Structures are given as C-alpha cells and as structure tokens.
Amino acid sequence: xxxxxxxxxxxxxxxxxxxxxxxxxxxxxxxxxxxxxxxxxxxxxxxxxxxxxxxxxxxxxxxxxxxxxxxxxxxxxxxxxxxxxxxxxxxxxxxxxxxxxxxxxxxxxxxxxxxxxxxxxxxxxxxxxxxxxxxxxxxxxxx
Amino acid sequence: xxxxxxxxxxxxxxxxxxxxxxxxxxxxxxxxxxxxxxxxxxxxxxxxxxxxxxxxxxxxxxxxxxxxxxxxxxxxxxxxxxxxxxxxxxxxxxxxxxxxxxxxxxxxxxxxxxxxxxxxxxxxxxxxxxxxxxxxxxxxxxx
Amino acid sequence: xxxxxxxxxxxxxxxxxxxxxxxxxxxxxxxxxxxxxxxxxxxxxxxxxxxxxxxxxxxxxxxxxxxxxxxxxxxxxxxxxxxxxxxxxxxxxxxxxxxxxxxxxxxxxxxxxxxxxxxxxxxxxxxxxxxxxxxxxxxxxxx
Amino acid sequence: xxxxxxxxxxxxxxxxxxxxxxxxxxxxxxxxxxxxxxxxxxxxxxxxxxxxxxxxxxxxxxxxxxxxxxxxxxxxxxxxxxxxxxxxxxxxxxxxxxxxxxxxxxxxxxxxxxxxxxxxxxxxxxxxxxxxxxxxxxxxxxx
Amino acid sequence: xxxxxxxxxxxxxxxxxxxxxxxxxxxxxxxxxxxxxxxxxxxxxxxxxxxxxxxxxxxxxxxxxxxxxxxxxxxxxxxxxxxxxxxxxxxxxxxxxxxxxxxxxxxxxxxxxxxxxxxxxxxxxxxxxxxxxxxxxxxxxxx
Amino acid sequence: xxxxxxxxxxxxxxxxxxxxxxxxxxxxxxxxxxxxxxxxxxxxxxxxxxxxxxxxxxxxxxxxxxxxxxxxxxxxxxxxxxxxxxxxxxxxxxxxxxxxxxxxxxxxxxxxxxxxxxxxxxxxxxxxxxxxxxxxxxxxxxx
Numbered sequence: 078x079x080x081x082x083x084x085x086x087x088x089x090x091x092x093x094x095x096x097x098x099x100x101x102x103x104x105x106x107x108x109x110x111x112x113x114x115x116x117x118x119x120x121x122x123x124x125x126x127x128x129x130x131x132x133x134x135x136x137x138x139x140x141x142x143x144x145x146x147x148x149x150x151x152x153x154x155x156x157x158x159x160x161x162x163x164x165x166x167x168x169x170x171x172x173x174x175x176x177x178x179x180x181x182x183x184x185x186x187x188x189x190x191x192x193x194x195x196x197x198x199x200x201x202x203x204x205x206x207x208x209x210x211x212x213x214x215x216x217x218x219x220x
Numbered sequence: 221x222x223x224x225x226x227x228x229x230x231x232x233x234x235x236x237x238x239x240x241x242x243x244x245x246x247x248x249x250x251x252x253x254x255x256x257x258x259x260x261x262x263x264x265x266x267x268x269x270x271x272x273x274x275x276x277x278x279x280x281x282x283x284x285x286x287x288x289x290x291x292x293x294x295x296x297x298x299x300x301x302x303x304x305x306x307x308x309x310x311x312x313x314x315x316x317x318x319x320x321x322x323x324x325x326x327x328x329x330x331x332x333x334x335x336x337x338x339x340x341x342x343x344x345x346x347x348x349x350x351x352x353x354x355x356x357x358x359x360x361x362x363x
Numbered sequence: 364x365x366x367x368x369x370x371x372x373x374x375x376x377x378x379x380x381x382x383x384x385x386x387x388x389x390x391x392x393x394x395x396x397x398x399x400x401x402x403x404x405x406x407x408x409x410x411x412x413x414x415x416x417x418x419x420x421x422x423x424x425x426x427x428x429x430x431x432x433x434x435x436x437x438x439x440x441x442x443x444x445x446x447x448x449x450x451x452x453x454x455x456x457x458x459x460x461x462x463x464x465x466x467x468x469x470x471x472x473x474x475x476x477x478x479x480x481x482x483x484x485x486x487x488x489x490x491x492x493x494x495x496x497x498x499x500x501x502x503x504x505x506x
Numbered sequence: 507x508x509x510x511x512x513x514x515x516x517x518x519x520x521x522x523x524x525x526x527x528x529x530x531x532x533x534x535x536x537x538x539x540x541x542x543x544x545x546x547x548x549x550x551x552x553x554x555x556x557x558x559x560x561x562x563x564x565x566x567x568x569x570x571x572x573x574x575x576x577x578x579x580x581x582x583x584x585x586x587x588x589x590x591x592x593x594x595x596x597x598x599x600x601x602x603x604x605x606x607x608x609x610x611x612x613x614x615x616x617x618x619x620x621x622x623x624x625x626x627x628x629x630x631x632x633x634x635x636x637x638x639x640x641x642x643x644x645x646x647x648x649x
Numbered sequence: 650x651x652x653x654x655x656x657x658x659x660x661x662x663x664x665x666x667x668x669x670x671x672x673x674x675x676x677x678x679x680x681x682x683x684x685x686x687x688x689x690x691x692x693x694x695x696x697x698x699x700x701x702x703x704x705x706x707x708x709x710x711x712x713x714x715x716x717x718x719x720x721x722x723x724x725x726x727x728x729x730x731x732x733x734x735x736x737x738x739x740x741x742x743x744x745x746x747x748x749x750x751x752x753x754x755x756x757x758x759x760x761x762x763x764x765x766x767x768x769x770x771x772x773x774x775x776x777x778x779x780x781x782x783x784x785x786x787x788x789x790x791x792x
Numbered sequence: 793x794x795x796x797x798x799x800x801x802x803x804x805x806x807x808x809x810x811x812x813x814x815x816x817x818x819x820x821x822x823x824x825x826x827x828x829x830x831x832x833x834x835x836x837x838x839x840x841x842x843x844x845x846x847x848x849x850x851x852x853x854x855x856x857x858x859x860x861x862x863x864x865x866x867x868x869x870x871x872x873x874x875x876x877x878x879x880x881x882x883x884x885x886x887x888x889x890x891x892x893x894x895x896x897x898x899x900x901x902x903x904x905x906x907x908x909x910x911x912x913x914x915x916x917x918x919x920x921x922x923x924x925x926x927x928x929x930x931x932x933x934x935x
C-alpha cells in the first residue's frame with residue numbers, strides 16, 4: 078500500500094452559533110467563533126488515497142484526477158462561500174466545524190474517488206489555521 | 221538604521237461588494253470576492269519599525285511593546301470579526317481590500333509606535349492568502 | 364473517530380550531555396548538541412485528540428480548552444526555560460531529547476485531556492527544527 | 507514506541523514518459539509531466555524510524571546517523587540528477603513517480619537503518635510539490 | 650504608494666552548462682548545477698506592482714488580472730518545461746540562472762502590467778529553493 | 793542591479809540579561825528573555841548581495857561561495873553555541889539581540905563578500921522566531 082496526498086486550498090466564511098441560544102451562551106460555548114457576523118479562514122484541504130502503484134504508470138492514482146474531484150465536489154462549491162448560508166449540502170443547524178466539514182467532505186468524494194480504480198479514499202485532513210487541523214479516516218475508522 | 225518586524229495573525233470575514241451595483245457588476249469587478257454572504261481569511265500582519273538599537277538593551281524597540289500595540293489597536297478589534305459590519309473604523313462604503321486595510325492600520329498604530337522612543341513605524345505588510353499580500357510605507361512613501 | 368490537532372510553540376535551551384563522561388565522549392555520542400554551554404530551539408508542539416464530534420457543538424473537543432491545557436501544563440512551564448536546569452519535572456540525569464520530552468509531556472497532559480469528555484489524547488508531536496521531529500502515541504502504542 | 511523523523515532535501519529532473527507511446531498518448535496519461543525535455547522538482551524527503559528511546563542517550567536513533575544514511579544512499583545519488591537517465595538503480599522503463607521512488611528509496615535504506623540498533627524503518631514520505639506528496643510503510647504495510 | 654504582490658508557482662528543468670567548456674570546467678564554475686542531464690526546481694514567482702488604491706474598488710490592481718498576466722506570459726510557457734531547450738524566449742547560450750530569468754520575465758510582463766492602469770511593475774522575485782532567491786527591480790533599479 | 797539572497801540556519805542559546813541589574817529589573821526590561829539559565833532559537837539567516845549578473849555565468853555571485861562565507865564566518869561559529877558565553881566576537885556586556893547580532897554579522901562578512909567580485913553585500917536578515925525578525929543594510933543605511 079502506498080498513500081498519495083493532494084492539497085487544495087479555499088477561503089470561506091462561517092460562524093459557530095446556535096440560533097436558539099443567547100449570544101452569551103454562544104460566546105461561552107463557541108468563543109470568538111460565535112460572532113453573529115461571521116469570520117473566515119484560508120482552509121487547506123488534504124485528501125489521501127491508498128493503493129498500489131500501477132505497474133505501467135507508477136501512479137496510485139492520477140493526481141490530476143484526484144485534484145479534479147476535490148475541486149468539483151468541494152472547492153468549487155465552498156470557495157469564497159459562507160458555510161452556514163451558501164453551501165446547500167451543509168445541513169441547516171449543523172455547525173460547520175472543521176470536524177463536521179470533514180465528514181461532509183468524505184461523503185461527497187468517497188464514491189467519486191473509489192470508482193476510478195483500485196485506489197481508495199484513505200483520509201481527509203482540513204487545516205483551519207496554522208494552529209488547528211483535523212483528520213478523518215471515514216466511518217469505519219483508521220485502518 | 222535597523223528594521224525590526226513583528227508578525228501577528230487574525231481571522232476575519234469580508235466581502236468586496238458595492239451595494240449600489242448589481243450582482244453582475246460586482247461579480248465582474250470583484251470576482252468571487254463579491255459573494256454577498258461573505259468569505260474570510262487567515263490574515264498575517266507584519267509591522268516593521270526602523271531605528272537604532274539602544275546602546276544598553278540592544279533593542280530597536282521592545283518587540284513585546286510592538287506586539288501589544290498591534291494587538292490592542294488592530295488584532296483585538298478585527299479578529300473573528302467582519303470587516304464590513306463589525307469594525308467601526310472601517311468607513312462605510314470603503315471596500316476592505318488588503319490595500320485599504322493597510323492604510324487604516326497605519327493610521328491606527330503610527331502614533332502609538334512613534335511615541336514610545338526613537339524608532340518609527342516603517343512599513344506594514346498584510347498577507348491575505350499564501351498567494352497575495354500588500355505592503356504600505358505610509359503617506360510619505362518608501363524611504 | 365475524528366482526530367483534532369492543536370499547535371503551540373515555545374523556545375527553550377537544552378544540552379545533551381552526561382556529566383560523568385568526558386567532553387570527548389559527549390561529543391562522540393551527542394555531537395554539537397553536547398556543548399556544555401547549551402543551545403536552543405524554537406519548538407513546535409502538536410497535540411492530537413481522538414473522538415466523535417459532539418452532536419450539538421460539532422466539536423471533538425473545544426480547541427480552546429485543549430490549548431489551555433497545553434499552555435498550563437507544558438508551554439508556560441518550559442517557554443524561555445532551560446530543560447536541563449529550570450524544569451523540575453525533567454528528571455535529573457534524563458537527557459532532554461525530543462523523544463524523552465514527548466514521554467514527559469504525555470504524562471503531564473493525558474489526565475487533563477481525558478477527563479474533559481469523551482475525546483482522548485491520541486498523539487503528541489514535537490518539532491525541534493525544520494529537519495527533525497518525533498511523535499509519541501502513549502505507552503500502549505499507536506492504535 | 508516512539509517515531510523519529512528526519513527531513514532532507516534535493517533537486518532533480520524527471521519525466522513521466524513511455525517511449526513506446528506517442529506523444530499524444532503520453533500527454534493523455536501523464537499530462538504536463540510527459541514533456542520529452544524533462545521538468546524537475548525541489549523534493550523533500552522525510553524518513554521515520556520507530557523504536558524505544560535509549561535509556562542512556564534518550565535517542566530512538568542518532569538523527570545524525572539517520573541523516574548520513576539518507577544522504578549516502580539517496581540524496582548524494584539523486585541531488586541535481588535526472589531520475590530517468592542518471593540514477594542507475596532506477597530500472598529502465600520504470601516511471602520515476604513519487605510512488606515508485608518511495609519503493610526504491612525504501613529498499614536502499616532499510617537494511618542500513620535496521621542494522622544500527624533496535625529502531626526500525628517505519629515510513630518514508632516524499633513531497634514533490636507543495637500540493638503533492640506520497641508515503642510508504644514498506645512491503646508489509648502500515649503497522 | 651502601495652505595493653501589491655502576487656505569487657504563482659511552476660516546476661521546470663534547467664542546467665547551467667556552457668557547451669564550449671569541458672565538463673570539468675563546467676563543474677568548477679557551476680557545481681552540481683552543471684549536470685549535463687538537467688535537474689529541476691519548484692519555482693515560486695512573486696510579482697509586485699506599485700500604485701494607489703482605486704478610490705472605488707480599493708484595488709491597486711485587480712490581483713486576478715495580475716495573476717492572468719503572470720500565467721499567460723510566464724507560467725504557462727515555462728511550467729513543466731526545460732528552460733534550456735523548450736522556452737524560445739530564453740536566448741541560446743544564456744544560462745537560465747535565477748538572475749537571468751528575472752530579467753527575461755521582467756521584459757515579458759512589464760508592458761502588459763503597466764498598460765492596465767496607473768499601477769506599475771515594481772519588482773519580481775524568483776525563489777529557486779528554500780535557500781536561494783533573487784529579486785529584480787527593473788533596468789532603472791530600486792526606487 | 794539584481795539582488796541574490798541565500799538562507800542558512802543555525803540553533804543557539806542566549807539570554808538578554810544585565811549582570812549589574814536585579815532579576816526584577818531584568819525581567820521588567822527583557823521579559824522572559826532574561827531567564828538566567830538561557831533559552832534558545834532556531835535562527836534563519838538571510839544574506840542579500842547586489843550586483844549585475846555576469847555576462848557569461850549569469851551569476852550575480854556564486855551562491856555556493858556566498859554560502860561558504862556565511863558558514864565559515866557565522867554559522868560554524870555560532871551553531872549550537874551560546875551567544876553570551878561561547879562566541880568570542882560578541883563583546884562582553886553586549887546583549888545578543890537580533891539587532892546587535894546583525895551588526896556583528898555584517899562586520900564579519902562584508903569584506904569577504906565584497907572582495908570576491910563586483911557584487912556587494914546589501915542586507916542581512918535574521919529571523920529569531922516565526923514572529924520576529926530584523927534586517928540591517930549596513931552602517932550607511934538602505935540604498
């Protein structure tokens with residue numbers, strides 16, 4: 078098994094805020110991220126696929142194909158968007174935390190990646206700031 | 221002359237959008253940055269001061285003092301905020317571009333920095349993404 | 364399972380040096396790191412916790428709480444300190460290598476992190492220079 | 507178990523190109539990487555070893571020894587070279603993809619690393635650009 | 650005056666080698682960069698323009714337009730190419746050093762940039778590796 | 793004029809501390825940097841030379857020669873050393889601040905660089921942490 082990782086970047090706005098809660102409670106739970114009027118990030122998205130290198134091409138997967146899936150299914154839909162308002166596949170009421178976004182991203186790209194060939198989606202990592210990132214290995218966990 | 225630079229970071233939302241224009245015209249002029257519902261960035265702010273190192277301390281300026289001014293006058297007021305809505309010293313109708321922010325930032329910190337001692341504010345650089353930054357040397361230009 | 368990682372930074376001095384050995388033997392074993400008069404690093408510390416995102420907040424763990432534990436239990440005690448002299452929980456005679464520091468750091472934060480909620484400490488990574496880092500998954504190993 | 511990672515860098519040329527194929531087919535499969543006249547990269551190579559820290563030195567492995575093996579067996583042989591022409595241990599006809607290089611690198615350093623002491627080679631990561639890297643855990647897979 | 654900088658990246662092969670010289674002399678003058686069979690780099694290109702922010706848009710220059718010029722006139726012509734062979738506007742016999750490339754790049758983009766509006770090309774910086782970069786301010790020098 | 797910059801790195805210990813002062817006064821002036829028992833940094837050193845590219849080689853200066861001077865005159869003398877104790881050309885009683893080090897570094901390399909050929913030392917930049925760096929253009933200032 079070899080693991081190939083591709084990075085893409087995007088910028089987006091979000092807030093962590095529960096409408097039914099008071100501003101005070103939102104602030105207590107979500108801190109500065111609860112600001113009603115949004116804030117945003119330069120996100121870095123890393124998708125890792127696992128497989129054997131093809132005996133002819135030497136590719137686990139064509140990194141260009143991987144990039145295209147990442148762009149079509151994720152980046153083009155969230156870049157310069159507001160996760161809470163603009164992205165229809167973020168369920169209303171779900172907080173667009175790094176963690177929740179990873180699970181949504183996984184569901185959007187898994188089939189597209191896994192249907193190309195032998196290589197399979199292994200993990201997604203999302204960096205929100207230089208100090209925070211999260212990683213997800215899918216519903217069956219880290220293998 | 222020696223030049224001392226201090227970096228601070230913050231996250232914020234903004235949009236580049238002129239209310240009097242149609243969405244089409246906004247899109248034509250500002251591209252994806254015109255999204256009505258905002259987007260955001262992890263900003264990196266670099267402030268450079270110029271002076272002679274003190275003969276006793278060896279400091280052009282105490283970097284902690286410089287950091288404190290940057291935090292009090294800029295970072296604490298814009299971090300996790302929306303430049304178009306939340307920051308009262310961004311004039312209504314002024315687009316919060318990297319360029320315009322630099323001029324506003326300059327005006328907010330120049331006196332605070334220049335009143336400490338001999339060192340003077342020399343430049344401010346603001347990085348919006350890994351691919352775009354701008355730099356300003358004040359109203360009298362690069363010396 | 365989702366994995367959330369938080370980065371903190373600190374600067375410290377250390378040396379790798381066994382007092383009972385000659386300078387020559389110290390040099391042979393520890394190289395330049397054996398310099399009697401210390402050297403130092405800008406360390407980067409990454410702590411990863413594993414858990415399920417909370418169904419309401421979307422957090423595996425509040426990154427601010429994680430940061431606070433890292434600061435209180437590690438950063439505030441080692442930043443601008445000398446690992447060989449100043450940090451009382453580094454056992455006398457233990458070399459403050461990246462590897463040994465990781466084990467000490469694990470023991471200092473594991474209970475604090477694991478007592479917050481469902482998420483558990485998963486790994487600690489310590490970067491000593493741009494060319495060297497180490498990672499530890501706890502006494503029971505990588506899961 | 508602790509994991510120690512060392513980074514080294516090198517620059518090299520390569521192309522992904524199958525001589526028996528037309529330029530059109532090469533372009534269709536390998537994209538811009540198929541350019542007959544080569545292109546190149548600043549590669550970053552990360553080698554990770556796993557072991558217990560020595561009770562006296564606190565080292566999983568002497569990072570200088572690890573660096574020396576990486577330099578002698580890999581970097582000195584590929585730096586400023588052409589992977590398709592100059593490196594005799596790249597089999598003719600094998601595409602020098604990041605994935606294939608990792609397998610070749612593994613075979614070149616595994617015995618040298620594993621014969622030093624208790625620590626064993628755990629993984630090799632090769633970064634080709636800021637957007638693409640691959641990782642290999644050896645023929646028996648990720649442990 | 651405000652200074653706006655845009656970064657683009659590309660990968661290319663080159664060698665520093667004078668055909669009339671022996672390999673020994675080439676090696677003595679150009680070191681490892683003289684390898685007959687090429688080597689390559691991940692280049693980072695930074696172009697800085699200087700001007701006043703537009704009173705309506707707040708832009709010194711539309712960064713997207715700047716990016717488009719950089720791509721059309723430079724990146725699309727050199728990415729995954731060999732500077733010595735493939736790029737027709739590199740004069741035969743001119744060594745494709747970072748320094749010489751900067752002068753060629755300047756001549757390719759100056760008119761395109763300066764004809765857009767009031768902002769003018771100020772400098773070009775080209776990073777060849779993490780340890781080497783060069784900067785050029787045009788034939789009339791740093792202003 | 794073209795400007796060529798070379799980066800080298802080193803690790804060192806230092807403290808900012810005036811022996812005649814009380815610990816309290818040292819702490820008030822130098823903050824955490826005053827710790828009696830030292831702290832340290834991973835320094836990044838950037839040296840920039842200015843000149844015309846040679847018409848044959850295309851070099852403003854051979855970057856290898858520049859690197860050699862940086863290593864011989866600075867890096868080899870300070871790497872894994874203590875600036876306050878080990879480096880004899882740091883005057884006793886001079887605080888080894890980033891600013892003062894720059895002036896000392898300038899004096900050590902200026903003649904070596906300027907005697908090679910037409911290119912002249914233009915600036916030295918020293919990065920102490922990811923948040924602080926200083927730059928020096930020599931006793932006659934920025935040209």
